[in-house]
Amino acid sequence: MLSLIKTHAKKHYQLQIAITAVFILIFNIGTLFEATMNTRVIIGGIGIFAIYLLPTITYFTEKEKSFFKTFYVLCYIGFEILIVIRTIYRYLYPQNLIISNDLFDSLYSICLFLLTLIGIVGFLLLVKENQDHKIKKLLNDKNQFFSIISHDLRGPLGSSVSLSEILLENIEQYSREEIKEISEMLHDSNKNIYKLLENLLDWSRVQTGMIAFNPKKLLLNALIQENIELGKNVALHKNIRILFESADLIEAEVDQNMISTILRNLLSNAIKFTDKNGEIKIKLQKINHQVEISITDNGIGVPENIKEKLFKINGKVLQKGTENELGSGLGLLLCKEFVNIHEGEIWVESEIGKGSVFKFTLPLKAV
Structure with a gap:
């Protein structure tokens, strides 16, 4: 139930397991000390109520609600009410049978059967709704993916074709310096195409699994230093110091490979949005049971309306670098x-005109 209602339900699920274990222990202790059958039924009723109470409450604290989710949760609320009524009834009118032949237990069994039947239908409808939602998201991501390809790849490819055409048709009219300048522009354009294609390929491979x-045991200091060396030439072009x-x-x-890709992309962005003679700081530190890596620049910063779109496929980000560098x-x-694959988190802290800090965490497991 938790997995269908709330995406990040791991902690709640662990709490449910703990509650279940506690009541199983109490029930077994009661059996060991020969508690009456009525007492065991009451312990079981309280335990079941406690186990299902958490996901029911969780639903009402959740922002995203739907008809089938509500229908499914209402079935559980009905089930909870039945359990409470039966537990109170057993406390007031003790019996030494698990299920007696009186009118109340007969009505209880009928209601429980009907609720179970309705709950199964609700569960199946909820699963179908979740699957439909996932399919819709995949289709939207696919459309956005092709939109990125058609829009962002066209620009650098168009520039590359135009520059090569100019060079081909008028090479005899240009001086050596002019040819060198056009060749450098052509080279930069081709590098942008290659980087975009590389990211497109990696992203599509992630989506298709x-x-x-x-994962392997690695010294993060050495990995970071290695990626700094790879980005130094681009930084030197703008006289940017990397610390x-x-x-x-x-x-x-x-x-x-994954961590190197993260570092390269974040470092590349920091260089792109930092002015000449700027500075970029990379910091590695342990915080509790996690590793935090931050990349800080003193560049142009990220506007508030762009921050929330940065890590979303459906959020188109249009912001040029300090030298009109483009990005997808x-x-x-x-x-x-x-x-996410590493079970970490990534976020940005930024202020316009004062720079940005991109941070990401990785769980620090025993190695």
Whole structure:
């Protein structure tokens, strides 16, 4: 029930397991000390009520509601009410049978059967609704995916074709310096195409489950330093300093390719949105049972209306870099997917004109 009602229900589920274990223990202790059958029925009734109370309350604290969810929860509320009434009745009128032949227990059994039947129908309708929702989301993501391809790939490809055409038709009229300048522009355009295609390919592979998750024990300090070296040339072009800060050597079980992709994309964005002579700080630290990696720049910042769209496929982000660098936003989508696979979190803190801080966490498991 919890898994269908609430997406992040892991803690609640663990609490349900704990409640179940406690009442099983109490019931068995009662049996061991030869408690009456009526007492055992009351213990069982209170236990079942406690177990199903949590998901029922959880539903009403949830923002997203639907007809079938409400229908399903109402069945559980009815079930809870029946349990309470029967427990009170057994307390007031003790009996030494699990189910007696009196009118009340007969009515209780009939109502319980009807509620179970209705609940099964509600459950099946709720499962169908959830499946329909997932299919709709996949179709929307697919449409957005093709929209990104058609819009964002057309720009750099068009530039590349135009520049190569100019160079081909007028090469004899240009000086060596002009040819070099056009070639550099062509090279930059091709690099953008390659990066976009690489992100598109990785993102599509994640969506289709084709990327394998291969965590290994790695020194994160060395992995970060390695990716800083890869981004240094681009940073030097804008005279941007990249600083790395870590008080400890931290090891974790991570997928090297995924974490490198996250670091490259976040570092690339930081360089893109930082002015010349700026500074980027990368910080690695342990916080409780997690590793937190933050990439801070003193660039142009992220507007509030863009923040909430950064990690969503259906949120089109249009923001150029300090030198009119273009981006599709796919890099951040990829970062979120890879962080989720590691069971971590990613977010941004930013202020216009003062820069941005992109942070992500990874669970620090025993290695």
